[in-house]
Amino acid sequence: MSDKYRIDEPTGTEFVGHEWDGIEELNTPLPRWWLWTFYATIAWAAVYVVLYPAWPMVSQATEGVLGWSSRSDLAEEMSAADMARAGTFERIAATDITKLPADADLMGQAISGGAAAFKQHCVQCHGAGAAGYEQYGYPNLNDDDWLWGGTLTDIEYTLIHGIRWEGSDETRSNYMPAFGDIFSRAELDAVTSHVLSLSGEGQSSATGAQLYADNCAACHEANGAGNRDLGAPALNDAIWLYGSERAQVSQQIAYPRHGAMPGWSDKLDPVTIKMLAAYVHSRGGGEFEGDATEEVAPEIETESADEVAAAEQVGDDGRS
Amino acid sequence: MADPDELERPPQNGDATKRDWGAALPQVETDPIAARRLPHQPPPKLYEKRKAVHNKRIDGPFRRFKWLVMVVTLAIYYVTPWIRWDRGPYAPDQAVLIDLANRRFYMFDIEIWPHEFYFVAGMLIMAGIGLFLVTSAVGRAWCGYACPQTVWTDLFQHVDRLIDGDRNARIRLDKAPWGPAKAARRGAKWSIYLLISMLTGGAWILYFADAPTLFVDFFTLEADPVAYMTVAILTGTTFWLGGFMREQVCIYMCPWPRIQGAMLDEKSLIVTYKDWRGEKRGSLKKSLKNPDEYGDCVDCLQCVAVCPTGIDIREGQQIGCITCALCIDACDRVMAEVGRPRGLIDYATLEQCEAEAAGAPAQPAWKALVRPRTFIYFGIWGAIGLAMLFALGTRSHTDLTVSPDRNPPFMLMKDGSVRNSYTLRLRNMEARPREMEVSLAGLPEGSVMWTDRIGREDAAPSQTLTVPADETRVVRAYVVVPAGSDIDSFRFVLTSLDEQGESDSEETTFSGPGD
Numbered sequence: 001m002s003d004k005y006r007i008d009e010p011t012g013t014e015f016v017g018h019e020w021d022g023i024e025e026l027n028t029p030l031p032r033w034w035l036w037t038f039y040a041t042i043a044w045a046a047v048y049v050v051l052y053p054a055w056p057m058v059s060q061a062t063e064g065v066l067g068w069s070s071r072s073d074l075a076e077e078m079s080a081a082d083m084a085r086a087g088t089f090e091r092i093a094a095t096d097i098t099k100l101p102a103d104a105d106l107m108g109q110a111i112s113g114g115a116a117a118f119k120q121h122c123v124q125c126h127g128a129g130a131a132g133y134e135q136y137g138y139p140n141l142n143d144d145d146w147l148w149g150g151t152l153t154d155i156e157y158t159l160i161h162g163i164r165w166e167g168s169d170e171t172r173s174n175y176m177p178a179f180g181d182i183f184s185r186a187e188l189d190a191v192t193s194h195v196l197s198l199s200g201e202g203q204s205s206a207t208g209a210q211l212y213a214d215n216c217a218a219c220h221e222a223n224g225a226g227n228r229d230l231g232a233p234a235l236n237d238a239i240w241l242y243g244s245e246r247a248q249v250s251q252q253i254a255y256p257r258h259g260a261m262p263g264w265s266d267k268l269d270p271v272t273i274k275m276l277a278a279y280v281h282s283r284g285g286g287e288f289e290g291d292a293t294e295e296v297a298p299e300i301e302t303e304s305a306d307e308v309a310a311a312e313q314v315g316d317d318g319r320s
Numbered sequence: 321m322a323d324p325d326e327l328e329r330p331p332q333n334g335d336a337t338k339r340d341w342g343a344a345l346p347q348v349e350t351d352p353i354a355a356r357r358l359p360h361q362p363p364p365k366l367y368e369k370r371k372a373v374h375n376k377r378i379d380g381p382f383r384r385f386k387w388l389v390m391v392v393t394l395a396i397y398y399v400t401p402w403i404r405w406d407r408g409p410y411a412p413d414q415a416v417l418i419d420l421a422n423r424r425f426y427m428f429d430i431e432i433w434p435h436e437f438y439f440v441a442g443m444l445i446m447a448g449i450g451l452f453l454v455t456s457a458v459g460r461a462w463c464g465y466a467c468p469q470t471v472w473t474d475l476f477q478h479v480d481r482l483i484d485g486d487r488n489a490r491i492r493l494d495k496a497p498w499g500p501a502k503a504a505r506r507g508a509k510w511s512i513y514l515l516i517s518m519l520t521g522g523a524w525i526l527y528f529a530d531a532p533t534l535f536v537d538f539f540t541l542e543a544d545p546v547a548y549m550t551v552a553i554l555t556g557t558t559f560w561l562g563g564f565m566r567e568q569v570c571i572y573m574c575p576w577p578r579i580q581g582a583m584l585d586e587k588s589l590i591v592t593y594k595d596w597r598g599e600k601r602g603s604l605k606k607s608l609k610n611p612d613e614y615g616d617c618v619d620c621l622q623c624v625a626v627c628p629t630g631i632d633i634r635e636g637q638q639i640g641c642i643t644c645a646l647c648i649d650a651c652d653r654v655m656a657e658v659g660r661p662r663g664l665i666d667y668a669t670l671e672q673c674e675a676e677a678a679g680a681p682a683q684p685a686w687k688a689l690v691r692p693r694t695f696i697y698f699g700i701w702g703a704i705g706l707a708m709l710f711a712l713g714t715r716s717h718t719d720l721t722v723s724p725d726r727n728p729p730f731m732l733m734k735d736g737s738v739r740n741s742y743t744l745r746l747r748n749m750e751a752r753p754r755e756m757e758v759s760l761a762g763l764p765e766g767s768v769m770w771t772d773r774i775g776r777e778d779a780a781p782s783q784t785l786t787v788p789a790d791e792t793r794v795v796r797a798y799v800v801v802p803a804g805s806d807i808d809s810f811r812f813v814l815t816s817l818d819e820q821g822e823s824d825s826e827e828t829t830f831s832g833p834g835d
Contacts, residue, residue, distance in 0.1 A: 104773060111772070129727030142731045142741070144776065237734035238803075284731065284741055284798045288775040 088113075093271050097152045098289050100278060107278060114279025117272050121264070130283050137242050137259045142283045145239040148172050149228045150287040156277040162263030163231075171263060174231045179215065180254030187211055192250040198224035198236040372494060373567060373630035375477060376487040376622070380649025389465045390474060398519075401526035405429075410789030411751035418528050424790070430712060431790075433749060442708045446701060453697040455580055457689045459589040459667075463577065464644035469569050470628075472520070472562040476513060477628060483509040487625055513563040514555070521554030567629035570642055577639050584637075586670040589688045591643045593623075593634040593665050596677040601634075604658055616660050623647035623665055633665055643667075717749035718756070718822040720814035729831040736803035738832045744795045746814060748787040755817040757784050761825065762810035763801055772796040784817065799830070806834065 006015045008026055018025040029035075048054065052064040063069075088109050092100075100107050118130065125138045132140040139147065148158055161168040183191065187207070194208030195216075213222065219232035226234035233241060241259075242252050264273055280286075403415035405428055412419065417426040425432040425440070432439050454462050463470060483505055484490045496502055525547045526534060537543040538551075561569055570577060584590065598617030607614035617634070624632045626647060631640040633647045651665040667685045668676070676682055725741035733739055748754050759782035760767055768779035772795070779800065787793045801807065807830050815823040 101773070107773065127727075129725070131728035131731070140728075140731070142728060143733055143739075145734045234734065238732055238736035239734055282772040282796070284739060284772070284796075286775065288777070 110275045110278035111282045114275035144285040159273045160265045164260040165263045168263045176256040178255045374487045374490040376625040378626040382645035401531040449701045456694045460643040463642035473566045476562045517555040517558035520558045521551040592668045622650040626650040719747035720824045721745045722826045722828045739800045742797045746787045747792045757815045759813045764805045766802040769799045
């Protein structure tokens with residue numbers, strides 16, 4: 001026992017009494033605070049194992065008496081977020097879509113919500129910037145050229161019923177005949193020239209004009225302004241759904257492609273569809289209620305594009 | 321005590337080795353306590369147990385000044401959040417408010433946004449240089465009078481005095497064994513500590529929200545959890561630092577005394593014991609008997625008794641001295657009683673001390689303030705302050721930033737014109753809604769713009785928008801340039817349509833099919 005209190009000269013520390021081949025062990029205990037912290041962590045671990053999921057079992061870990069899980073935390077946060085949004089959703093649901101722009105705050109909320117839904121459901125075809133893909137014929141939603149109308153009501157209708165969608169009887173649908181089987185090669189060239197000339201490209205010919213008047217004007221109008229009621233695209237502007245090259249235009253006349261879009265009424269709730277309409281409308285080409293009728297009305301009556309433009313100008317001035 | 325049986329135990333394995341080098345050592349006593357005190361070299365102790373400071377009550381000019389500073393600083397701390405300041409209906413009416421939730425800092429007529437954090441940085445720099453300035457002029461006056469640690473320690477020491485009595489009573493009580501009387505006194509004292517600590521922590525949160533509302537919410541348990549947490553933490557730290565750590569904060573924890581150690585020089589004002597006058601110290605009786613042998617110091621230890629950090633100033637300048645000057649009060653009082661001139665302990669510079677020791681007359685303390693270093697610090701400090709005031713007075717309350725859409729970069733319209741889309745951020749730093757005009761500069765004739773909230777039929781070369789009070793309004797803007805224009809860039813110009821007529825502009829790109 002006397003060894004126990006022997007002191008190591010150089011360090012002033014006592015020996016513990018263990019020795020091996022002349023090497024002895026000094027008694028330098030752990031600092032108390034460290035030791036107690038260590039004990040506290042052990043105690044904490046014991047408590048933790050009881051309270052929280054801890055032991056891995058065959059299919060899942062032990063549940064813990066608190067019943068906590070990160071999944072239920074997430075579910076709570078999600079439902080809290082849903083609750084927070086519920087008021088806005090109800091207001092949007094209760095507001096007629098034509099009245100939406102009048103409520104700037106609600107319109108802003110709808111645009112934000114629509115932007116989120118667009119990223120989930122629409123970007124696959126229309127692109128992240130809503131600019132579409134010309135090579136596939138997915139329309140650009142940013143411009144001011146609308147096949148079926150660009151007011152909030154028109155866009156909402158398109159979203160609900162789709163285009164050439166078998167899921168709705170009221171879907172927007174039209175079919176252009178394939179003139180490749182009707183026209184000769186020369187006739188096709190002549191019509192193509194005339195169509196291009198409508199927007200100021202190249203020269204037309206009497207044959208082309210005649211063929212256009214007989215076969216195309218019924219839907220696309222004599223001046224090429226198109227007809228939104230039929231979904232006939234305007235041919236007298238700078239925007240081409242399937243390309244503006246002569247070969248592309250000619251191809252479309254001969255064997256037209258017809259794009260399709262599913263209606264979303266079976267997948268999305270009415271509020272989301274409303275918000276999507278608001279978002280698409282806000283992309284810069286949105287038309288306000290009344291625009292379409294005022295634009296279409298003179299187009300049916302008049303022959304010249306200049307007059308149409310003049311009529312539009314009057315309409316604009318009248319409003320502003 | 322050595323046990324003979326154990327000393328003469330039979331040899332065991334390994335004993336030989338032990339004996340070999342153990343033989344050269346001095347005889348080792350086997351008493352466990354004594355063994356630790358043997359004449360081997362013990363490693364130097366790095367830890368010194370704290371000796372409790374029981375400073376004695378003192379009155380005098382410096383003590384009264386300390387009272388005044390304590391009242392003023394505590395009043396500033398507790399009253400400031402309650403001062404109201406009318407900023408109109410769109411901004412809070414609290415004079416000093418750090419509104420973290422809305423990211424605004426209000427100080428009377430000044431409102432600071434997060435992007436103007438350099439004002440706060442400037443104030444911190446001024447505070448830093450201000451400390452240099454104070455140190456250069458009056459030494460550690462910050463430590464001695466105005467530092468929160470000093471003020472609160474002083475407050476807690478007055479509580480000690482109130483509950484336990486003055487120095488001697490407190491020393492007695494400290495040594496007394498625990499009993500009901502001691503427990504009652506300790507309980508009362510710590511309760512008051514806790515109350516002061518809670519008031520300290522409680523007042524802090526009032527700077528971060530509307531004080532009257534938060535005050536009510538706090539007691540009706542409707543305040544944010546972070547408010548309770550902040551109060552709890554600050555109560556804990558005040559209780560611990562003010563009630564128990566006290567001078568150890570100054571001596572061991574605070575970096576400032578160490579920095580000051582490097583900043584003080586022979587021209588700095590410090591609290592000094594004039595040893596050439598005081599030594600050789602001795603009791604009044606002795607010094608009256610041998611006036612030639614003894615100096616003015618009667619070794620009454622009053623300077624030590626009143627010291628809030630428990631040092632002996634007669635040992636000279638030291639890190640524990642916060643220059644609170646209470647020892648000056650104590651010594652002056654004793655000098656008056658024994659009929660000797662005041663100022664045996666006094667504010668003086670080391671240079672003055674040398675001069676006085678050599679026989680020069682004592683100088684008034686203010687002369688120590690006048691020196692180039694002080695003026696240089698004051699110049700830098702003032703220049704930063706003036707620059708900040710200038711920046712504050714001339715800053716624009718209007719700002720515009722523009723980011724062009726990159727997807728898609730441009731849009732071809734029906735008539736062949738080209739449209740670009742931009743996100744505009746219009747900042748209104750006034751506490752009222754303002755009409756602002758956004759216009760286009762450097763675009764060809766016929767170029768127009770509109771926003772996502774109005775139709776294209778309202779497109780015009782400029783748009784007037786209302787920006788809400790004290791907000792940044794984000795607007796999506798569309799700019800259309802007639803077909804055939806070849807431009808790469810232009811400017812958005814923002815002008816406030818009020819008497820201020822502030823404006824800002826930003827150049828941005830315009831993309832087209834040709835790019």
